[in-house]
Amino acid sequence: MAKLPIVMHPADVLEKPCEKVSAFDKELIKLLKDMHETMLEADGVGLAAPQVGISKRVAVVDIGDEFGRIELINPKIIEKRGEQTGPEGCLSFPGLYGEVKRADYVKVHAYNRRGKPFTIEADEFLARALQHEIDHLDGILFTSKVLRYYENDELEEVEG
Numbered sequence: 001m002a003k004l005p006i007v008m009h010p011a012d013v014l015e016k017p018c019e020k021v022s023a024f025d026k027e028l029i030k031l032l033k034d035m036h037e038t039m040l041e042a043d044g045v046g047l048a049a050p051q052v053g054i055s056k057r058v059a060v061v062d063i064g065d066e067f068g069r070i071e072l073i074n075p076k077i078i079e080k081r082g083e084q085t086g087p088e089g090c091l092s093f094p095g096l097y098g099e100v101k102r103a104d105y106v107k108v109h110a111y112n113r114r115g116k117p118f119t120i121e122a123d124e125f126l127a128r129a130l131q132h133e134i135d136h137l138d139g140i141l142f143t144s145k146v147l148r149y150y151e152n153d154e155l156e157e158v159e160g
Helices: 026-041 124-137 152-159
Strands: 046-048 058-061 070-081 084-090 093-102 105-111 117-123 146-149
Touching: 026 046, 026 058, 026 070, 046 124, 058 124, 070 124, 084 124, 093 124, 105 124, 117 124
Parallel strands: none
Antiparallel strands: 046 058, 058 070, 070 105, 084 093, 093 146, 105 117
């Protein structure tokens, strides 16, 4: 496995919708493993392929809960409800945090590394992380949804 370089904003790949994955092969499995390792080394909870310069609908999420590593290929939100507002950051925007409003519950349809479809239901923080990464695959950055940015003295609480 190799740590991949994280693409920083501004970069065109971050703001363009990604292509669907059609080949579920060894190359995809290597990408998923490398993305997960990169995310963990960067102390993130999610990473989308465009953040490593690859315009494919691939993301990994791991918030350290019972779900563990979630690999999402060609994910699509099929249901959402409720509302939550909370802090978000992004590995492509180091040190920048803002308050973002998102659905409190989501149901996501995606494919695993072997091309088998699955559905995951999530609420609270996991729902937030899934929505953030799927936005990346649609070329949408969290900065376009920020209600307010956190000041430096607030960052310690957010990063804490």
